[in-house]
Amino acid sequence: MRLTPQNIIKALGKKGSGRIPPSNLYITNDSRKVKENSLFVAMNGKKTNGKKFIKQAIQKGASAIISNEKLNLGKKIWVLNHKDPQTAYGKIANTARKEWxxxxxxxxxxxxxxxxxxxxxxxxxxxxxxxxxxxxxxxxxxxxxxxxxxxxxxxxxxxxxxxxxxxxxxxxxxxxxxxxxxxxxxxxxxxxxxxxxxxxxxxxxxxxxxxxxxxxxxxxxxxxxxxxxxxxxxxxxxxxxxxxxxxxxxxxxxxxxxxxxxxxxxxxxxxxxxxxxxxxxxxxxxxxxxxxxxxxxxxxxxxxxxxEKVKPLPHRKEIHEIRNDGILLDDCYNAGAKSTKESIRWASSISVKRPKVMILGDILETGNNEIKMHKEIGKIIKDNQYSQLLTVGNLAKHALKESGIDGSHYQKIDDLLNDLKKYDFSAKVILVKGSRSIRLEKITKKIREIFST
Structure with missing residues (x-):
C-alpha cells in the first residue's frame, strides 16, 4: 500500500527537510525490500541498526528516510526526523488503515x-x-x-x-x-x-x-x-x-x-x-x-x-515421511502447556500401533509453575504410551523424570544434534515440540537429512 507524502506529513505532523517526492511512496523498514519511490524507516532493532542501511536504501531507490538522527542527505532526499522511528512507523500504518x-x-x-x-x-x-x-x-x-x-x-x-x-x-x-x-x-x-x-x-x-x-x-x-x-x-x-x-x-x-x-x-x-x-x-x-x-x-x-485448502504453516504440525516407514511430526514453531498437550494426543492418535517418540524442548514463559507444568507434560506423555522421550533445555528434564520412560536429556541442542544418528526412528512416529527459542527446527531439519526417504 502506497501513501501520498501529504498523508505521511499528516500522520507525523511534520514536513521534514529536502525534496518532498511528487509520487506516492511505498513504506518499509526492511532495506532489502526497498524499491523505487520508497520511504525507508531506519529503526533500531535488537540485532541491527537501521541507520546502517540508509545508504543502501537510497541506492535501491528510496526517496525518503525516517531516522532519529539529523541527516544531511542532500536536497533530493526527503528526510523526516523522528525521535522514535518505530512509533512513526505505527502512525503511518494507522493513517494507511484509515485511508483504506x-x-x-x-x-x-x-x-x-x-x-x-x-x-x-x-x-x-x-x-x-x-x-x-x-x-x-x-x-x-x-x-x-x-x-x-x-x-x-x-x-x-x-x-x-x-x-x-x-x-x-x-x-x-x-x-x-x-x-x-x-x-x-x-x-x-x-x-x-x-x-x-x-x-x-x-x-x-x-x-x-x-x-x-x-x-x-x-x-x-x-x-x-x-x-x-x-x-x-x-x-x-x-x-x-x-x-x-x-x-x-x-x-x-x-x-x-x-x-x-x-x-x-x-x-x-x-x-x-x-x-x-x-x-x-x-x-x-x-x-x-x-x-x-x-x-x-x-x-x-x-x-x-x-x-479446506489451507495448509499447515512451517513447523506447525507439518507431517513428513522419513526412511524406513517413519513419520516426523514437526510442531516445533512454539509451545505452551495447552498446545503441547494437544500435540501429544494428536501424535498418539496417528498409526496407533507404531511406537511414539517425542523430542521435547523447554516450554517457556509460563509463570511460576513451570516445573510443575513440565511434570504434568511428562505424565501425559506416559499416559499416551510414548516409548521414548528426548528432552532439551533446563526445564524439559522434569518431564522426562516424571514420565519414567526410556529417554535422554540434553542441556544443549547441539549435543542432541550430534547424537541423532544413534537413534532408530524406523516405523515410529516422532513428535518434535518446544518453545521457539529452543530452536528445535534444527532437529527436524537434521532428522529429515539423516533419515530422508
Whole structure:
C-alpha cells in the first residue's frame, strides 16, 4: 500500500527537510525490500541498526528516510526526523488503515492465532479480497508491516495481534482499529510477563474493551476465559460458536494423520468440511473462521471450499515421511502447556500401533509453575504410551523424570544434534515440540537429512 507524502506529513505532523517526492511512496523498514519511490524507516532493532542501511536504501531507490538522527542527505532526499522511528512507523500504518477504510479483523488469544488468521483469511475470500499478516507478524513492527504491505484494494485485512507485555494489545489496537475480533484459545502463555492468567485475560481483553454494537466479537461458547472477555466488551455484537450456538460441529472423524473431517449445522442446513490441517482442535479454529464469514455475509459454501485448502504453516504440525516407514511430526514453531498437550494426543492418535517418540524442548514463559507444568507434560506423555522421550533445555528434564520412560536429556541442542544418528526412528512416529527459542527446527531439519526417504 502506497501513501501520498501529504498523508505521511499528516500522520507525523511534520514536513521534514529536502525534496518532498511528487509520487506516492511505498513504506518499509526492511532495506532489502526497498524499491523505487520508497520511504525507508531506519529503526533500531535488537540485532541491527537501521541507520546502517540508509545508504543502501537510497541506492535501491528510496526517496525518503525516517531516522532519529539529523541527516544531511542532500536536497533530493526527503528526510523526516523522528525521535522514535518505530512509533512513526505505527502512525503511518494507522493513517494507511484509515485511508483504506475496509474491514479489519483482529486475531488474538494465546495459541492458534496464526492458524485462525489463515483460516479466517481464506473464509472471507481470495487473495484479491483479503490481506493477511504474513507468518506470525503480530507485534509492534509486524502488524504495521502487514498493513503497509497490503495492496490497498482488498475488502478485508486479517491481522494477528500478539502480546508479551502489558499494553501491547492496546498499542496494536490503536494502529489497526479493528471492527471485528476473533479469539483463539486463551491460556497462561506469556503469563510470566502479564501477571498470571488474569493478567493474560485483561491484556487480551483490552482489544474489545469499550466496543459498541458497530463492532463484532467472535468467541467460543464453551470457553470460560472467552466468557470473561465478552464481559469486557460493553456492547459489541457477540457471535458464539460451539454447542447450542448458531454454528457447531458434529460427526468429527480423523484420518490416519489426524486430519479432521466433520459436518457443521447452520440455519437448519448441514455442510460437510474436509480440512487439510491436522488435529481435532482445528475444528474449533474452523468454526471461528466460518463465524467471521457469516458475520460479513460471505457465502458459506464458498468459505468452506477455501478453508479446506489451507495448509499447515512451517513447523506447525507439518507431517513428513522419513526412511524406513517413519513419520516426523514437526510442531516445533512454539509451545505452551495447552498446545503441547494437544500435540501429544494428536501424535498418539496417528498409526496407533507404531511406537511414539517425542523430542521435547523447554516450554517457556509460563509463570511460576513451570516445573510443575513440565511434570504434568511428562505424565501425559506416559499416559499416551510414548516409548521414548528426548528432552532439551533446563526445564524439559522434569518431564522426562516424571514420565519414567526410556529417554535422554540434553542441556544443549547441539549435543542432541550430534547424537541423532544413534537413534532408530524406523516405523515410529516422532513428535518434535518446544518453545521457539529452543530452536528445535534444527532437529527436524537434521532428522529429515539423516533419515530422508
Amino acid at each position: 477504510g475496509g474491514n479489519v479483523i483482529g486475531i488474538t488469544g494465546s495459541i492458534g492465532k496464526s492458524t485462525i488468521k489463515d483460516l479466517t483469511a481464506a473464509a472471507l475470500g481470495t487473495n484479491e479480497d483479503v490481506a493477511a499478516s504474513p507468518y506470525s507478524f503480530n507485534n509492534e513492527i509486524g502488524l504495521p508491516y502487514s498493513i503497509l504491505n497490503a495492496k490497498g484494494t482488498e475488502k478485508y485485512m486479517v491481522l494477528e495481534m500478539g502480546a508479551k507485555n502489558p499494553g501491547d494489545i492496546n498499542y496494536l489496537k490503536k494502529i489497526a482499529e479493528p471492527n471485528c475480533a476473533i479469539y483463539s484459545f486463551i491460556c497462561n502463555s506469556h503469563a510470566e510477563y502479564l501477571g498470571g492468567i488474569q493478567g493474560v485475560i485483561k491484556e487480551k481483553g483490552s482489544l474489545v474493551s469499550g466496543w459498541k454494537e458497530d463492532k463484532s466479537l467472535v468467541i467460543s461458547s464453551k470457553n470460560n476465559h472467552h466468557r470473561e472477555i465478552s464481559k469486557l466488551s460493553s456492547g459489541a455484537k457477540i457471535i458464539k460458536w460451539g454447542p447450542g450456538e448458531q454454528i457447531d460441529s458434529e460427526e468429527i472423524k480423523l484420518d490416519k494423520y489426524g486430519i479432521p473431517s466433520f459436518k457443521i449445522k447452520y440455519k437448519n442446513k448441514t455442510y460437510k468440511v474436509n480440512l487439510s490441517l491436522p488435529g481435532s482442535f482445528q475444528v474449533g479454529n474452523s468454526l471461528a473462521a466460518l463465524s467471521a464469514a457469516i458475520n460479513f455475509n460471505v457465502d458459506l459454501n464458498n468459505a468452506i471450499t477455501r478453508i
